[in-house]
Amino acid sequence: MDKRTFLKVTGYASAGIVATPLVSTLIGCGNSPSEKPENALPASTVPAAFTLPELGFAHEALEPAVDRKTMQIHHGKHHAGYVRKLNAAMKGHPLEGRPLETVLASITPEDSGLRNHGGGHFNHALFWKIISPGGAAAPEGKLMQRVEQNFGSLEDLKNALGKAAAQRFGSGWAWLVQDSNNPDRLFVTSTANQDNPLMTGIVSGKAQGRPLMGIDVWEHAYYLNYQNRRTEYVAALLDRVNWTAVASLMS
Numbered sequence: 254m255d256k257r258t259f260l261k262v263t264g265y266a267s268a269g270i271v272a273t274p275l276v277s278t279l280i281g282c283g284n285s286p287s288e289k290p291e292n293a294l295p296a297s298t299v300p301a302a303f304t305l306p307e308l309g310f311a312h313e314a315l316e317p318a319v320d321r322k323t324m325q326i327h328h329g330k331h332h333a334g335y336v337r338k339l340n341a342a343m344k345g346h347p348l349e350g351r352p353l354e355t356v357l358a359s360i361t362p363e364d365s366g367l368r369n370h371g372g373g374h375f376n377h378a379l380f381w382k383i384i385s386p387g388g389a390a391a392p393e394g395k396l397m398q399r400v401e402q403n404f405g406s407l408e409d410l411k412n413a414l415g416k417a418a419a420q421r422f423g424s425g426w427a428w429l430v431q432d433s434n435n436p437d438r439l440f441v442t443s444t445a446n447q448d449n450p451l452m453t454g455i456v457s458g459k460a461q462g463r464p465l466m467g468i469d470v471w472e473h474a475y476y477l478n479y480q481n482r483r484t485e486y487v488a489a490l491l492d493r494v495n496w497t498a499v500a501s502l503m504s
């Protein structure tokens with residue numbers, strides 16, 4: 254293991270999350286100085302800002318499940334806004350320059366800027382990956398084994414995610430999560446607003462773990478095409494999950 258990899262691993266472990274490699278490395282929402290130990294930066298170095306990751310596919314690629322206009326606004330306006338406001342909230346904060354996972358695992362409910370915009374950046378970067386076109390149309394290998402062990406079948410998992418999405422009142426996310434202490438245990442949960450399972454200082458213990466899939470149930474994710482029909486949107490999305498991307502996030 255080289256030094257850089259070691260630092261990534263220890264950084265993640267110290268955040269209380271057993272996972273290698275960093276989720277943010279996999280989903281492309283890290284910032285460059287986060288890969289260095291905090292005391293390695295000269296005092297004069299200004300940490301690089303978080304940046305909006307490329308979508309990696311055409312805005313219309315998910316039609317008819319998700320329309321082009323929704324994707325343009327969702328990625329280009331909403332996600333970009335979270336990145337911009339996260340960078341503003343990080344300025345001068347004691348967690349400035351730390352990896353996003355460390356930030357999310359360290360914040361308290363008082364850190365509303367980092368909570369809302371750090372969560373917003375992480376959640377959307379993950380979302381684009383797990384709905385990106387291509388990849389396996391169903392879980393395979395170890396992931397499928399774990400899906401069957403924990404839920405019964407893929408259909409049962411989709412039903413559980415659909416239920417969590419439908420029951421989330423107002424804005425939030427439905428999640429497939431891997432237990433950080435027991436990698437064989439997967440579970441479904443949901444969080445409000447831009448909270449996510451990495452926020453150990455904020456979300457309930459039952460929702461904490463390693464996020465493998467997040468379904469955005471904010472109205473901005475579906476309203477143009479589906480209006481109030483959230484259930485229909487979630488079902489369409491679950492039928493086009495990139496299970497290769499989901500499996501890549503599993504430890």
Ligand code: MN
Pocket residue numbers: 327331377469471473474
């Ligand atoms: Mn969103």
